[in-house]
Structures are given as structure tokens and as C-alpha cells.
Amino acid sequence: MDSMTLICTVGLLFVGLYWFVCIHGPAEQKGKRAVDLSGGSISSEKVQDKYDQYWSFFRRPKEIETAEKVPDFVDTFYNLVTDIYEWGWGQSFHFSPSIPGKSHRDATRLHEEMAVDLIKVSPGQKILDVGCGVGGPMRAIAAHSRAKVTGITINEYQVKRAKMHNKKAGLDSLCEVVCGNFLEMPFESNTFDGAYSIEATCHAPKLDDVYAEVFRVLKPGSLYMSYEWVTTSKYNGDNEEHRDVIQGIERGDALPGLRRYDEIAAVAKKVGFEVVEERDLAAPPSLPWWDRLKMGRIAYWRNHIVVTVLAAIGVAPKGTVDVHDMLFKTADYFTRGGETGIFSPMHMILCRKPVDAKSDS
Numbered sequence: 001m002d003s004m005t006l007i008c009t010v011g012l013l014f015v016g017l018y019w020f021v022c023i024h025g026p027a028e029q030k031g032k033r034a035v036d037l038s039g040g041s042i043s044s045e046k047v048q049d050k051y052d053q054y055w056s057f058f059r060r061p062k063e064i065e066t067a068e069k070v071p072d073f074v075d076t077f078y079n080l081v082t083d084i085y086e087w088g089w090g091q092s093f094h095f096s097p098s099i100p101g102k103s104h105r106d107a108t109r110l111h112e113e114m115a116v117d118l119i120k121v122s123p124g125q126k127i128l129d130v131g132c133g134v135g136g137p138m139r140a141i142a143a144h145s146r147a148k149v150t151g152i153t154i155n156e157y158q159v160k161r162a163k164m165h166n167k168k169a170g171l172d173s174l175c176e177v178v179c180g181n182f183l184e185m186p187f188e189s190n191t192f193d194g195a196y197s198i199e200a201t202c203h204a205p206k207l208d209d210v211y212a213e214v215f216r217v218l219k220p221g222s223l224y225m226s227y228e229w230v231t232t233s234k235y236n237g238d239n240e241e242h243r244d245v246i247q248g249i250e251r252g253d254a255l256p257g258l259r260r261y262d263e264i265a266a267v268a269k270k271v272g273f274e275v276v277e278e279r280d281l282a283a284p285p286s287l288p289w290w291d292r293l294k295m296g297r298i299a300y301w302r303n304h305i306v307v308t309v310l311a312a313i314g315v316a317p318k319g320t321v322d323v324h325d326m327l328f329k330t331a332d333y334f335t336r337g338g339e340t341g342i343f344s345p346m347h348m349i350l351c352r353k354p355v356d357a358k359s360d361s
């Protein structure tokens with residue numbers, strides 16, 4: 001190879017890398033780029049320590065970890081993963097069934113719109129997004145329904161990101177974001193005309209606590225819909241492969257313990273809800289929700305190289321490589337959970353607060 005060819009090849013490689021890292025990077029327009037990856041509200045030099053601390057939660061036996069510690073541990077998790085999620089997935093932190101002929105973006109939006117269609121709200125009514133992330137669903141839902149959406153998340157960094165995205169999308173008059181714990185919400189009783197949660201209540205150590213809070217803040221007669229993460233009827237606790245997959249999902253997603261599909265409605269009824277409908281949206285004829293993850297495998301390898309290089313030259317915090325590696329492995333557990341049918345991230349439950357529910361409950 002003569003020197004001219006060598007210079008051109010190296011030059012092209014640099015231009016290609018620059019284009020990918022600084023321009024192309026984000027899964028969504030105006031989203032995170034690889035060069036912007038941070039540890040959320042955690043300062044760069046503490047990311048590695050916080051990641052190690054995150055893992056220590058799983059190293060100790062479950063009985064030692066008390067439920068009170070869970071919100072803090074979930075907050076740490078979202079400081080570590082929020083930027084990587086936004087960069088590699090987009091602003092909606094959830095799965096949706098694949099739809100033939102539709103892009104992932106459209107399939108995601110339709111799954112979100114279904115949530116608000118189910119709770120039957122009118123323009124101008126006030127609804128609650130329980131565990132709102134950086135607000136991808138909230139914006140789609142506000143734009144679709146013209147309802148006023150208040151989102152709550154435990155993670156301060158997500159509040160900042162969500163508010164910024166709401167403003168950029170011109171939806172800040174319909175979307176409000178609050179930092180708080182959904183196990184003790186900072187809202188008056190009987191405030192909302194509807195509520196939904198998308199793949200968020202799986203973080204609650206006891207589902208009763210979050211459902212009771214949603215029940216309290218809803219006006220009598222209004223509806224609540226949740227997409228729950230569950231093990232399905234195909235899950236067999238005596239099967240080592242099944243246990244390995246579910247444990248992999250719990251560890252890679254800050255879950256205190258996945259619930260069985262048949263526990264959800266019982267909890268809803270226990271806190272006072274009437275169960276209107278319950279359905280696993282992942283079950284056939286729905287197409288695989290895990291296809292998107294499976295198809296992205298090559299991109300994740302490429303992302304891993306990018307993150308490793310950026311951390312080595314000090315652009316990304318050092319612990320980012322471990323966080324990315326954890327997500328990379330988790331992706332595989334999801335695929336196994338989906339293919340075996342033992343796990344569903346979209347077990348839908350629709351509940352109503354009875355019209356005659358006491359006004360202070």
C-alpha cells in the first residue's frame with residue numbers, strides 16, 4: 001500500500017468514526033450521542049463505584065436487602081443506564097410487539113396510544129404516568145389524547161431530560177414531570193381522571209404499595225392501565241434454564257423480584273380496584289417483542305467498541321463499559337425469555353376505581 005492510499009484509508013476511518021460517534025449516534029433525532037454519555041446525576045469519577053454498589057445488591061441474600069432500600073437502588077440504576085437507553089433505544093424505555101410493515105418507532109407509539117385509549121380520557125383531563133422515564137410515552141400520549149399528563153419518576157436526571165424533551169417537542173403545556181417515589185406520591189387523593197404505567201411498577205418491591213397509591217390519587221370511576229412484567233404460565237421454577245433467564249432479567253434491570261402473571265389481578269382487587277380486563281399482549285397472534293433486540297446485536301457490538309474507546313480516552317466515565325456490558329448480556333436474557341415464552345413485559349391489566357369508593361381512600 002503506498003503512502004497516499006494509507007493516508008486516505010486512515011482519513012476515511014476517522015471520518016467514519018467521527019460521523020458515527022458525533023453525528024449519527026442517537027436512536028432518535030435530537031437524542032443522546034455517544035460523546036454525551038454520562039452517569040446521569042452521578043459524577044463521572046463515581047460511576048464505577050456506583051456500578052459496583054449496584055451489583056452488591058444482588059450479591060447479598062434477598063432477605064438482607066430491605067424493601068426500603070429499593071427506590072435508592074433503582075435511582076442509582078437509572079443514573080447509570082438512562083443515557084445508554086436514550087442513545088441506543090430512544091426516549092421510550094419499554095418494549096412493544098413487532099408490527100408487520102411498521103417501524104419500531106411506529107410500533108412503540110401504537111403501544112403507547114393503546115394505553116391511553118384503554119383508559120378513555122378526554123382532551124383537557126388530568127392523567128398520571130406512573131414511572132415516566134424521560135417521557136417518550138408521555139409525549140406520544142399527550143399528542144394523541146390532548147389530555148394533561150403528569151409523570152412521576154424517582155430519578156432526578158430523568159426529570160431534567162424529560163422536561164427538556166417536552167419543551168423541544170412543544171408539549172410542555174400538556175406535560176408536567178415530578179421527581180418522587182410512586183410508593184408515596186406527592187399528590188392529593190382523588191386528583192386524576194386516569195392513570196397508566198408502562199413497564200415501571202415491576203420496580204416496586206410490593207405491587208400492593210404502588211397500586212394502593214394509584215387507587216388513592218384517582219378520582220372515583222376513573223381507569224388505570226398497566227403493562228406489567230411477569231413470568232408466564234410457561235415458567236417452571238424447577239427448571240434451571242428458566243431460573244437463570246429470570247435471574248438474568250432481574251439483575252440487569254434493577255428488579256427486586258419478578259411477579260407471576262396470576263398475582264397481578266389479585267393485588268388490584270385487594271387494594272380496591274374492579275378488574276375490567278387482563279390480557280398478555282405478548283401472546284400470539286402478537287409478533288415477537290424481542291425481535292428488535294435480536295436484530296440489534298451487531299449494533300450492540302459496535303456500541304461496545306465505541307463505549308470502550310470513549311472511556312479509554314476519558315470522554316465517557318470509566319464505569320460506562322461495565323454498565324454497557326451488563327445491558328449487552330441482559331439483551332440475551334430477554335431474547336431467551338421471549339423465545340421460551342416464560343417472560344412477558346406487557347401483561348396488560350385495566351382497572352377501575354369504583355364510583356362509590358370513599359372520597360378519602
Ligand SMILES: C=C(CC[C@@H](C)[C@H]1CC[C@H]2C3=CC[C@H]4[C@H](C)[C@@H](O)CC[C@]4(C)[C@H]3CC[C@]12C)C(C)C
Pocket residue numbers: 084085087088089092093094095199200202253254293296299300303304324327328330331
Ligand atoms: C422496562 C425496562 C427497560 C426495558 C428496555 C427499554 C431496556 C432493557 C434492556 C435494554 C438494552 C439492552 C441492550 C443495550 C445495548 C447493548 C446498547 O448498545 C444500546 C442500548 C440497549 C439496546 C438497551 C436499551 C434499553 C433496553 C432494551 C426495565 C429496566 C424495567
Ligand SMILES: C[S@@+](CC[C@H](N)C(=O)[O-])C[C@H]1O[C@@H](n2cnc3c(N)ncnc32)[C@H](O)[C@@H]1O
Pocket residue numbers: 071074078091092093094130131132133134135136137152153154155158180181182183197198199200201203204
Ligand atoms: C423502564 S422505565 C419506563 C419508563 C416509561 N414508562 C417508559 O416506558 O419510557 C421505569 C421507570 O420507573 C421509574 N421508577 C421506578 N421505581 C420508581 C419509584 N419507586 N418511584 C417513582 N418512579 C419509579 C423509573 O425511574 C423509570 O422512570
